Amino acid sequence: MSRQINEEGLNLVKNFEGLRLDAYRCPAGVWTIGYGHTGGVxxxxxxxxxxxxxxxxxxxxxxxxxxxxxxxxxxxxxxxxALASFVFNAGIGNLTASTLLKRLNTGDYDCVPSELAKWVKATDPKTGQKISLPGLVKRRAAEGVLWLKIDSDDPFLTSTDMPQSIHADDPRVSYLVTAREGLRMRSGPGTNFDISKVLPTNTEVFVVKEKDGWAAVDLQGDGVIDGWVSQDFLKLKPV
Known part of the structure; x- marks a missing residue:
């Protein structure tokens, strides 16, 4: 038997999904019923x-x-x-392919709220464009708050006062090159793009984004994409 979601998580899902006893199309065009149920509706x-x-x-x-x-x-x-709510809404495929999961599995618990906040877009069925929706922004924020909710007597963690000195989360994930003879870096995500450089084994790179098995990498840590490499020859740098 799988682990059960707690009452706070259940109430979060119910609050954001709402109860509809008649089938309807959600804003993204998916037939839905009940509390956000979509299978076979x-x-x-x-x-x-x-x-x-x-x-x-x-x-x-x-x-x-x-x-x-x-x-x-x-x-x-x-x-x-919080993660069960996210998977219920966004799907397991989005979690397994996410930077959130990669960072969390290295022990980076603090990244989760800011990584959740990235998942706020849905495809407009009229235009085919991905746009941010207020409901998704609110849900991701609520999941982030639930993630951070702990029993603690630490005044820093539990204060209701708003900090006036804040910092952005670092979205970069650090990897090491594993290709024995070096890894070819290309100008785009595919073998049809020109090779711009060969990265030696154990070169540290920061993955900026991913596409079809290829990773856009930043070599300097300055947020600028230097090229694309195959994800098959990268491993997470130990923390």
């Missing part, structure tokens, strides 16, 4: 409130099970619930 479908609760329990159990499989570090109940 057909136009005109109707369910009872009890059925909506059962579907939600099944969906969250599935989301929680997927979180348990891909997260390699320990999570408290609030942290687990």
């Amino acid at each position: 057909k136009p005109g479908a109707k369910i009872s409130e009890d059925e909506a609760e059962q579907l939600l329990a099944q969906d969250l159990a599935d989301s929680g099970g997927k979180v348990e499989k891909c997260v390699k570090v320990k999570l408290n109940d609030n942290q687990f619930a």
Whole structure:
């Protein structure tokens, strides 16, 4: 039996999904019913409130099970619930491919709220463009707050006063080149692009973004993309 989401996580999901007993199209055009259930929903479908609760329990159990499989570090109940909510809404594919998961699995717990905040876009069915939605911004923020909620008597961690000296999270992930003969860096994400440089084994690079098995890398740590390399020959730098 998979780990169960706690009450705070359950209430978060219910609050943001809302209860609809008649099938409807969500803003992204997906047929939905109950508390955000999407599997096999057909136009005109109707369910009872009890059925909506059962579907939600099944969906969250599935989301929680997927979180348990891909997260390699320990999570408290609030942290687990926050990620289960994210997977329920955004899908396990987005979590497994995310910088969030890569950083978290190295033990970088503090990155999670700011990484969650990146996932606020949906595709407008009318234009095909990805746009930020206020509802997603609010949900990611709530998941971030739940992630950070701990029992502590540390006045710095629990203060309700707003800090006036703040810092941006560092989105860069540090990797090492593993190719024995060096790794070819290209001008674009694919073998059809020109080779601009060969990076020796154990060269440290920062991954800026990823596409189809290729990583855009920053060699200087200044946020500028220097080229693209195959992700197959990169490994996370030990922390």
